[in-house]
Structures are given as structure tokens and as C-alpha cells.
Amino acid sequence: MRLFAIRDYRHLFGAQVIALFGTGLTTVALGLLAYDLAGPRAGMVLGTALTIKMVLYVVIAPLAAAYVDRFPRRRLLFLLDVVRGAVVLALPLVSEIWHIYVLIALLQAAAAAFTPTFQAVIPDIVTDESDYTRALSASQVASTMESLLSPVLAAVALTFMSFNWLFLGTSAGFLISALLVLSTRVPDARPSTHATAWEKVAAGIRTFLRTPRLRGVMALNLVVAAAGSIVVVNTVNHVRDTLGGSQSDVAWVLAASGTGTLLAALALPRVLDRVAARTIMMTGAGVLVGGTTAAVTLIAADLATWTGTAIIWTVIGVGMALIITPTGKVLRASVAPTAIPEAFAAQFSLSHLAWLITYPIAGWLGTSAGYLLAWSALAVLAAAGAVGALLLWPRHDGRGTVTTTVTTARHTPSTDRSSLSKAA
Template sequence: MRLFALRDYRHLFGAQVIALFGTGLTTVALGLLAYDLAGPRAGIVLSTALTIKMVLYVVIAPLAAAYVDRLPRRTLLVVLDVVRGAVVLALPLISEVWHVYVLIGLLQAASATFTPTFQAVIPDLVTDESAYTRALSASQVASTMESLLSPVLAAVALTFMSFDRLFLGTSAGFLVSAVLVLSTRIPDARPSSHTRAWDRATSGIRAFLGTPRLRGIMALNLVVAAAGSIVVVNTVNHVRDGLGGSQSDVAWMLAASGGGTLLAALVLPRVLDRVAARTVMTTGAGVLVVATTAAAALVATGLTTWTGTAIVWTVIGIGMALIITPTGKVLRASVPRNAIPGTFAAQFSLSHLAWLITYPLAGRLGGEGNLTVTWSVLAALAGVGAVSALLLWPRHDGRGTVTTLSAPARHAPRADRATLTEAA
């Protein structure tokens, strides 16, 4: 089956790509807005805004998974896109730091409902197993392209316009995404096998706790968050204050990390055909531990340069891709089909719980001006996550043998049970 021959998937993928690029522009613009409002304390403002985002993601995603199967999904996705576009349009109009927190709260509440719902739609549109695997890969490629090209587009735009105009591009992206979603025929969700809302909200988390490979992914989430927080939270102050760079330089440094992610994403599909997901993902964890340790060492010795920072940022991007790209395939292979929405929602929530730990650390410690301590702490957390993943995810589980199934998986129908033995 040719994936992009499916009209509804093609339109939905286009909506995802456009919304992703809008979100990428917001990431760059939000950092610069924080610097404009708070100066040297921009890291604290940015980390607080991102902490609000993480809290809402952790809390709202499981609740959304519990109730969206009772709502028309196409209408819900369109409404959420419109809400996000309106909120982003208001961001350049604010003048106080607390305004940032309120608007970011509204924006991320909508996103915390949108993303798990969107992810759960794909298996219903793409029913062929091999095509679904390609759909997961396409989604990750879109994300990596966004992480590379959005900062580049922002850097080009910032050479002839102020950063607040970037928010206009983001808002337009969300509205175009809404139009594309509206043009698709999205089926309503399959009813959950759980009748109680609490059971529906927690079913995915129970699957994580009951499956060894998913417990390993929980630990790998911490590695990704520790390394990623250095890039997301500390880049603006490191480049502007430490290296004396401009607004455009911030965007270019973020693009270095995106370039590493794209490089790994282009190579990984062939690698994953021959190498177990566990090997690829734990290798990525090792790469991130080395990269974060190198970042701390560079600032501790005073040897930080443009070239050194760009290299470390690129390696961080590579390591993150090695972990994130295979995750969807591992999730799909670990649970029965009717449990996929809850499992994706649980991963969405649990991964952001890790960011909820690391974002405040990066912002509060970095806001004190001591990046050596900040990045040393984050490197230590990455190390803890990497070691935990090796211990929690048994080596013999690398090719897809589930050593412990969650309760829903044990009682899965025969057709769904077969998916549990797919290669992770």
C-alpha cells in the first residue's frame, strides 16, 4: 500500500507538517520574547513557561484519552487548532511576564488534547501494518525537519523583521492546519474496553508499568529531557550572554541541534531494519550522556567557543533522534490495537513528566548564571536515565519478545495479540 495515496492521511500529514513549523517558529520567538521582557533572567521566564506546559501535558493528556473516544474527533481537532492560532496571535501584544504564563497555559492545554488525539487517529486511517510503520517514520521525519528548518527560517526572517512577527506565521500555520483537518474524513474513535473514566485514563500508564521495554522507555525519556533542556532553555542566554551573539545566532545554534536530529533520522530507517530498537535507543542514551558531559566540561574549563557549542548541540540532536525515532514502533509492538490511543497518550504524558523535572532545573540553575553546575546536574540525570534503561529493558527483549504483558495485553484478541511479537 502506498502511504501517500491515502487522501485522508495525506491531508492530515500536511496539517501536521504545517502546524509543526508554526510551533517551531513559536519556540524561537518565545525565547526571544522572554529575553526582551526579562533580559538576563530570560532563562527563568522561559523555563517557567515551559514548566506550565509540561504540567498541563502531564495532567491533561491522560484525561483527554479518557474522553475523546466520545467526541467527534475531526471537529475536536479543528476547534483546538483554531484556539491555538488565536492564542499565539495574542502573544506579541503582551507587555508583562505573567501574560506569557497565562497565554502559554491556554496554548498548551489545547496542545495537550490535540497531540494524543492526532496520534491516535493515524492507526485508524492507515490500517496496513507496513504502511503504518512508514507513517510513524514520516511523522518523525516531519518533526526532525521542523527542528532543523524552523530555526533556519526564523534566522532568515529575523534579518529583516522583529521576532514578534514570527508569531503571525505560527498563527497562520495553525489555521491552515485546521482547514486541512476539516477536509479529511476522520472516523470516530473505537470505544475503550474500560467503562470507568479512571480506568480509561490510566490504562496506558498501567501498560508502561507492566511491560519491561516500556519501563525502559520511561527511563530513556529522562535522558532525552535532560539533554534537550540544555538546548531549549539555555541556548538563548548562552548565545546572547556567553558568546555575545545576536537573535539570529540563537536560531542558528538551535538549527545545529536540528541538523543532528535530521542526520540521524535519514540514516535510522535502514539501521532499524538490521539493528534492534533497544540497541539503537540505548546507544542514543550513551551519546547524550557524552554530549551533556562535554557541554559541562567546556563551560567549566572556559573553552566554550562557537564551534565547540555547535558540535555539542549537533551531537545532542543526533542522540535525541536515536531515542525518539524508534519509540512509536516500540509502543505499537507492545500493546493490542485497541490500547494504542491510551499508550500513546501515556507516553505523551510520561515523556513530558521528565521534561517537567529538567526544565525547571535548567531554568532556575541556569538563571543564576552558573552553566557549569546546571549542565553537570543535567548530565548526571542523563546518566541515571541511561543506566536505568539498561537495567529495566532486558537485553533479550530487543527484537520484540514481550517478557511481561500488561493486563489488557494478556486478554487481547488473537488478531491483536499477533502485533505484540512484531520487531521493536
């Protein structure tokens, strides 16, 4: 495959895969750690920890993008991986709930700086449009493989050991990822045309607000977060308390969602070459609205079963992949090359702002008022996001401001119109 013939991309992709699997093991282990410390209140603890994560993502990601052109990106990515590995190594030592919150804050601060920097590096290494589209798909496949296989590996491991040992595997993953990053020739960021950090942060947000398709992406972020919060926050208590399952069962149910994401991601690369990103992403929104509605029905009718849960979790996984996978292509087609880091950071921050809204609903409301009320609220938010996306992102959204921006930067109108039409 031509894409993997690019040495630096190959090494960065390997770093991403290894770090993703480490993160996946951490997700499973953190949920079990919360249950071990808080029991029935695990959802509230996990919801609080993930809310802290979202706050840091919303605040730090755009600032990281604003200053990224001032530091060597390879060294920055390496150091952030090392920090994450060290923090995760300390998680098995916690004995109080507040310890979780402090370590998660440190871990996610590093992740909030790492992710937009990493995403912005890829288009500088993979310059061909077709290869870049496949790079986006490969990245999503890696994420889906992690969401599928990490819970499975965790389920097998938990048969023989305590969940605390999963944190050690995560730490090792981050350190290996750091070494792979160090082996690449990551180009430094292009100097931004904006003078101050605030101007850089504001530029990415303004781009989203004035571009129809990106306003649609903002609404779709809410759909993803509303459905995904049910899986991420409530799976542990739903499996352990409602279904009476074990630690391994938690991992297997999470793997069901990963299976749905994987199936969709494997089918998308060729589909994206023929079908507009908007069509695919709106289909994903419909799937997620259906998935959250089914989850509410499951609880309202007191029909919670292993089969029903697995099917709904799989459907949610499919819908999330249909929205997330094409997003990078839409972003790249909507901004000038020098604005790519700002655009990715803005998307990273805005998408996690949506999770900041939905995580507390799933965690706090789900624990205090029950799943029926919490999941109903999330289903309403998913539906609102889907309707908003349809209204904000017209079927024929025109090129307007976006064409002017990209054309001015590249001076290649015909190429820009081609790439924009593919994205829209």
C-alpha cells in the first residue's frame, strides 16, 4: 500500500496504534477502579473524571495549537507521551477517589495537547489528497480496532489478573509510542499568519462559525457525544448492577460497541471516494438517534438483556464511525494549509465541549435519577443535534467563504473546487 510506504507516516501510525491500545486498556481499568472504590456510585465517579477530561480538552487543545509553531513538534509529542506513561503508572496506587481526579487531570492535559498536534502533523507528511483520505480512514480503523480489541484483551487478562495490572500495559504502550515518535522526521509547524495566541485560538473558532459545513459538524459532535456517553459512562454499572455481570463482561459489552465501529470503518474508505461526506455523516446521525431511542426503550420497558444491550451498543458504534471518520476530510477541504492546526484544534475542542455537556448527564443524572431520565435527555440531545446539522449544513452548501480562503492560500482554484466538492 502506497500510504504505508511513507516511512514517517508508518512510524507515526504505529505510535498511534500502540498508544490507542494503551488508552483502551486504561478506559476499561479506570471504570473498574471507579467501581472498586465507589460501587453503585461508579457512574458518578467516572462521569466526574471524564468531565474533568473534557474541561481540559476544551481549554488546552486550542492553546496547544496556538503555540505549536513555537516548538519542535517531534520533541513535543515525545514528551507528552512520556508524561502520559508516567501518570498512568501511578493510577494503580490510588486509594481515594480524589486521587483519580488529580491523575486524570494530569493525564488528559497531556492528551489535550498531544491529539491536535498529532492530527495536524499527518497532512504535512501525507500530502496526496487520495493518500490523506486513506490515512484518515486508517486512523479511524486503528481507533475502532482499539475499541474492539482492547476490551477483548482486557477481558482475557482479567481472567488471570487484577485490573490494576492493565495500567502497567497502558504505561508501556505510551513509552513505546514515544520512542516511535522520536524515530520520525516530523516537520515543524508552518508559521501562523496570526500574531498572538488568542488570535490563533479565535481564528479556528471563527472558521467553524462562518462555514456552513463546519457548523453542521459542530451539531454532529453533539449527536456523537450524546450516544457515546451512554456507552462510555454507563456500561460498567449497567453490566455489573442491572445485568449482574462480571468485570470481564464489562469488557465484552464495550467490545460490542467497538465491533460496530470497526465494521463501519472498514467499509468507509471506498465509500468516501463515491459518496459525499455529508450524506455519510447524516446517515450516522440517524443511526445514533435510533440507537439512543432504543436504549431508552430498553430501560422504559424493563427489557434489559444481554442481547438487547449488545445490539444497541453495536448500533451506536456504527453511527459514531459514520460521523467521525469523514470529519478530517471535511476539515482539510475547508481551510488553508497554514490554518490546518487551528482547524483541527478547534474541532478537537468543540467536539469535547459536546462531551462536557453529555458526560455529567450520563454520570451524575444517571446515578441520582436513574437511566431512564438520563438516557431520555441524551436521546433528546442526539435528535436536536441531528436536526441542527440538517439545517446548518445545506445539501448544496455552496463554496462562498471557504473557496475564497483556500484559493487565496494555494492559488489553485481548480484544485480547491475539486477537493471542496468531494468534501461537501
